Amino acid sequence: xxxxxxxxxxxxxxxxxxxxxxxxxxxxRIRRLMEITRDPVVCKGAEAFLRxxxxxxxxxxxxxxxxxxxxxxxxxxxxxxxxxFEISLLNTTPxxxxxxxxxxxxxxxxxxxxxxxxxLASILQLIPDKKRMGTGVEKVKKIWRGRDQAVHTxxxxxxxxxxxx
Amino acid sequence: xxxxxxxxxLLRTVDFLTPKQQRLMTEALVSxxxxxxxxxxxxxxxxxxxxxxxLKRLNA
Numbered sequence: 453x454x455x456x457x458x459x460x461x462x463x464x465x466x467x468x469x470x471x472x473x474x475x476x477x478x479x480x481r482i483r484r485l486m487e488i489t490r491d492p493v494v495c496k497g498a499e500a501f502l503r504x505x506x507x508x509x510x511x512x513x514x515x516x517x518x519x520x521x522x523x524x525x526x527x528x529x530x531x532x533x534x535x536x537f538e539i540s541l542l543n544t545t546p547x548x549x550x551x552x553x554x555x556x557x558x559x560x561x562x563x564x565x566x567x568x569x570x571x572l573a574s575i576l577q578l579i580p581d582k583k584r585m586g587t588g589v590e591k592v593k594k595i596w597r598g599r600d601q602a603v604h605t606x607x608x609x610x611x612x613x614x615x616x617x
Numbered sequence: 618x619x620x621x622x623x624x625x626x627l628l629r630t631v632d633f634l635t636p637k638q639q640r641l642m643t644e645a646l647v648s649x650x651x652x653x654x655x656x657x658x659x660x661x662x663x664x665x666x667x668x669x670x671x672l673k674r675l676n677a
Contacts, residue, residue, distance in 0.1 A: 465656060465659075466659050469656065469659040469660040469663055470659070470660075470663045472660060473660050473661070473663035473664035473667060474663070474664075474667055476633060476664055477664055477667045477668060477671070479633075480632070480633050480668075481671070483633075596672065596675055596676075599632065599668065599672060600672045600676065602630055602632070603630060603665060603668055603669045603672060604669065604672075607626050608626060608627070608630050608665060610618045610623070610626075611618060611622075611623035611624075611626040611627050611630075611662070611665075612623075612627075612662050612665060612666060613618070614618050614619070614620055614622075614623035614658070614662075615620070615623060615658050615659055615661075615662035616662075
């Protein structure tokens, strides 16, 4: 049975319901975003993305003499600290053995510090990180798509039609 | 589709309620007045419509 009260249908209460629904949706968006940010797969993907940005920055800066060397060697030092104290965020190349980072610095000698030696470790790190980023993006899509499939059904469309203004 | 059936469908669709809350509210629908059913229906429909719009924007 369709309820038809001229005082309520399309009236003040309906407007209030609309406002409350939008407020609940805002809270729900925040909850969903928090769910996404807490997801370990998404976190790994985001971590890989940040690492890629940092490595690209260091590799770019490493093209020049001076600051580039400082950044590059700082990254090596941070990697050592990260390994010793198990602080994974400090390690910008966790999948690259430490000796690769150090050996690649040999390239600075013949090029007088103009070679971006950090880019070798960055590229090696990018291989597993690219996969992590892809998996993270897929997981986010999956979370959203799950809702998409739940909301866009003929049954829900018919239910919405019942309450169409 | 009656408003009562529509509310039951929308209750199953929203994800801000736990399955237990969804079940309890669906059971309560049986004894709810037409006015109450309409009121909750307008709220749920507004929520689902807004979410559908949200998803449409995200998919675009």
